[in-house]
Amino acid sequence: MALSREQMAMRVARELRDGDYVNLGIGIPTLVANYIPAGIEVMLQSENGLLGMGEFPDETAVDADLINAGKQTVTAVKGASFFSSADSFAMIRGGHVDLTVLGAFEVDVTGAIASWMIPGKLIKGMGGAMDLVAGARNIIVTMMHADKAGNSKLLPQCTLPLTGVGCINTVLTDLALLHIHDGAFHLKELAPGVTIDEIRAKTAGKLVIPQQVATMVF
């Protein structure tokens, strides 16, 4: 069984370390905030100028001046700070953000990522994604392993315009957790009920399968 969006978020949340500053992208990465493990304290960075992003507000606490990078109204936690976009990206580009989680259309065996533009379709812009992938110390990409026709999105070489090169080291798909290094995808964990053969069939880039592969438990 492929992982649900919530399960993907739960699995990513297990990668959080106590004391991490974390930037969560739009979509599945945003859901990670709902599954921060007990006993772990992290601060969420929102690139529009907030460190210490909290949950969505109560109806009475909605504030037009307090939004996240997805333009949703949010709250600020105790110990939060606000700053300009230049300061925000100094944190990001300067490597001060410990972990970035973001979505992608494609990744490849060199750690390149394509996430912002499909030629011929509407171009909305890269937002902060290029800065985030260039700057974070550790990046986890959450994405579908293959498209609806079964075509792999884990490639020998990305085909879409790139967001960044040589920057992605961990990919969580709906089917598996993989690391990227030495020009290959290294299978680390399988989603419950997913077979190694399915991963083989749906991974176009070079795939390394260790003797023992754990299965995720939820």
Add this chain to the structure above:
Amino acid sequence: MAGMNKVVNSYSEALSGLENRMTVMVGGFGLCGIPEGLINEMVRRQVTGLTAISNNAGVDDFGLGLLLQGHQISTMIASYVGENALFEQQMLSGELEVILTPQGSLAEKIRAGGAGIPAFFTATGYGTPVAEGKETREIDGRYYVLEPALTADFALIRAWKADTMGNLIYRHTAANFNPVMATAGKITVAEVEEIVEAGELDPDHIHTPGIYVDRVIQGRFEKRIEKRTVKSHNV
């Protein structure tokens, strides 16, 4: 205006000197922290051929979307333009030139412009379409793209509080691009929620010193929310 008093009393005075084909920076992230009244005044003045530098392009009927309605913008420098159908039409028809710029590079290009730095190297965008036609350089084993600075004829920003000398304080995430843009305009106009006398703001709490600010106007804000999201809709 007299001496260090930057306060102007009308939007017309606030944008005095704004002409066709000028470059205008407009603060804000989405609809958060935009100088609403100054945008409306640009619409009223019917200036055209503008180069607009702003993280986003507003929505169809608010923010910079209002300038698009009047076909007033010919070039847009932004990082994300996803929420605006009008923008899409004008971009696809070729009427509007769009220079998509990574958000952090956009902020730093503006910061550099205000700080007198003509260009800088950044790893952002290396190996991507953003780097095409730009100088690249290897520094200590990593590759970087040379990004030129940005300045503007007018920087239109929004702040929370100002004193009469143009010292500014921003509120929450309405700061976003406003503090950097304040530094990068030949003429910087701050539309604010409250103006107090000089001396009433604690100098320790001022975000933008008045040296960067040429005009201050008491604003009127709708503060429209683009994606109102509350707790009960969480998860």
